[in-house]
Amino acid sequence: MEYKDYYKTMGVGRDATQDEIKRAYRKLARKYHPDVSQEADAEQKFKEVGEANEVLKDPEKRAAYDQLGSDWQAQQDFRPPPDRESGFEYTGGSRPGGGEHDFSDFFESLFGQGGSGDGRRGFHMHGEDHHAKILIDLQDSYNGTTRTITLQMPGVAQDGQVINRQRNLNVSIPRGIRQGQQIRLAGQGSTGMGDGKAGDLYLEVEFRPHDIYRVDGADVSMDLPLAPWEAALGTMVKLPTPSGVIDLKIPANSQGGRKLRLKGRGIPAKTAGDLYAILHIALPPADDPGTREWYQRMQRDSEFNPRAKLEVA
Amino acid sequence: MTRKRIIKGQLLEDSDLVTLDELCRSCMVETETVTLLVAEGILEPQGQSAERWRFGITSLRRVKTVIHLQRDLGVNLAGAALALDLLDQIAELKRGMQN
Numbered sequence: 001m002e003y004k005d006y007y008k009t010m011g012v013g014r015d016a017t018q019d020e021i022k023r024a025y026r027k028l029a030r031k032y033h034p035d036v037s038q039e040a041d042a043e044q045k046f047k048e049v050g051e052a053n054e055v056l057k058d059p060e061k062r063a064a065y066d067q068l069g070s071d072w073q074a075q076q077d078f079r080p081p082p083d084r085e086s087g088f089e090y091t092g093g094s095r096p097g098g099g100e101h102d103f104s105d106f107f108e109s110l111f112g113q114g115g116s117g118d119g120r121r122g123f124h125m126h127g128e129d130h131h132a133k134i135l136i137d138l139q140d141s142y143n144g145t146t147r148t149i150t151l152q153m154p155g156v157a158q159d160g161q162v163i164n165r166q167r168n169l170n171v172s173i174p175r176g177i178r179q180g181q182q183i184r185l186a187g188q189g190s191t192g193m194g195d196g197k198a199g200d201l202y203l204e205v206e207f208r209p210h211d212i213y214r215v216d217g218a219d220v221s222m223d224l225p226l227a228p229w230e231a232a233l234g235t236m237v238k239l240p241t242p243s244g245v246i247d248l249k250i251p252a253n254s255q256g257g258r259k260l261r262l263k264g265r266g267i268p269a270k271t272a273g274d275l276y277a278i279l280h281i282a283l284p285p286a287d288d289p290g291t292r293e294w295y296q297r298m299q300r301d302s303e304f305n306p307r308a309k310l311e312v313a
Numbered sequence: 314m315t316r317k318r319i320i321k322g323q324l325l326e327d328s329d330l331v332t333l334d335e336l337c338r339s340c341m342v343e344t345e346t347v348t349l350l351v352a353e354g355i356l357e358p359q360g361q362s363a364e365r366w367r368f369g370i371t372s373l374r375r376v377k378t379v380i381h382l383q384r385d386l387g388v389n390l391a392g393a394a395l396a397l398d399l400l401d402q403i404a405e406l407k408r409g410m411q412n
Contacts, residue, residue, distance in 0.1 A: 033386060128341055174321075177324060183323065
């Protein structure tokens with residue numbers, strides 16, 4: 001078991017006052033709150049900060065923890081002292097936020113499992129609904145797929161203790177699902193108490209960023225590079241769409257930035273989205289004599305003024 | 314891996330609505346809490362009276378976020394409402410950046 005340096009987690013010294021700890025916690029909680037944070041590992045960080053605060057904010061628990069610290073060697077595996085029952089009494093108190101926080105083994109070896117929160121409030125209680133995010137590829141939305149998701153869920157064991165259970169669910173991801181859309185899995189939330197029904201599980205879908213395609217609602221857009229002569233003279237190109245390669249006709253005199261709409265080739269939602277190919281004129285670099293000469297000939301012979309609208313000579 | 318049961322969920326559309334009771338049950342809050350959120354403008358249900366209120370499906374997520382923010386950060390309702398608005402703006406900007 002790994003020793004947790006709660007002071008380090010909180011970014012305060014071992015001699016910090018309770019006020020300093022409170023301030024540090026508030027600041028870190030805002031930074032890493034999973035509902036607001038833009039940090040990648042927010043949820044994990046938030047849990048660590050929450051656990052550190054749970055110990056340090058409570059003078060009794062903090063004293064018990066400090067006592068342990070005096071003979072602790074850095075990097076050494078932590079072994080709970082054998083006499084902790086008598087040595088580290090504290091007055092209980094429940095875990096914050098019902099069953100949603102799970103503390104480390106280190107915490108539980110010191111302070112036990114804490115109050116069991118949820119579960120005991122009524123004999124018949126509806127189980128809690130849960131929300132989770134699920135990351136899929138755009139392709140999955142075009143084809144539909146099945147995903148195995150792993151959930152950590154607090155549950156109540158037969159002896160009434162709260163335990164964290166890991167569950168694997170094979171979930172069908174329907175074709176045509178859009179970013180941010182939710183799937184409700186009835187009865188897959190927390191178990192109810194007594195005659196209470198189990199809660200539901202809501203899965204919110206998020207698309208993994210794609211190199212080629214961008215998604216907006218049910219519409220999908222992609223950049224399509226063209227050589228200047230292709231855009232000027234018109235051509236046929238092969239376009240790799242999420243639903244397969246198609247031949248796309250580029251009309252003559254297509255300007256860069258022009259959007260070609262392919263109706264119904266976006267996400268096959270209830271109302272199918274469209275696919276937009278956004279034209280980009282790719283300029284051949286003038287770094288060999290042949291190409292330079294070619295540009296020079298256009299420069300000499302062409303009357304074209306790209307800045308005609310700016311009204312300067 | 315002997316049992317590979319595939320669960321088919323219900324795909325929720327933006328147009329799907331929930332009643333006050335359903336919202337309260339799902340978020341495990343009292344009706345008073347929802348009433349306060351409506352008064353604060355955090356939730357905008359259709360329907361004139363509480364009995365007729367119908368909430369958009371995104372309300373579930375909003376209520377939960379407000380509760381989490383209040384519980385974990387100690388913000389009041391107005392603060393939570395402000396955070397929600399800013400979160401919406403960030404999401405919109407991100408979408409804009411992508412396209």
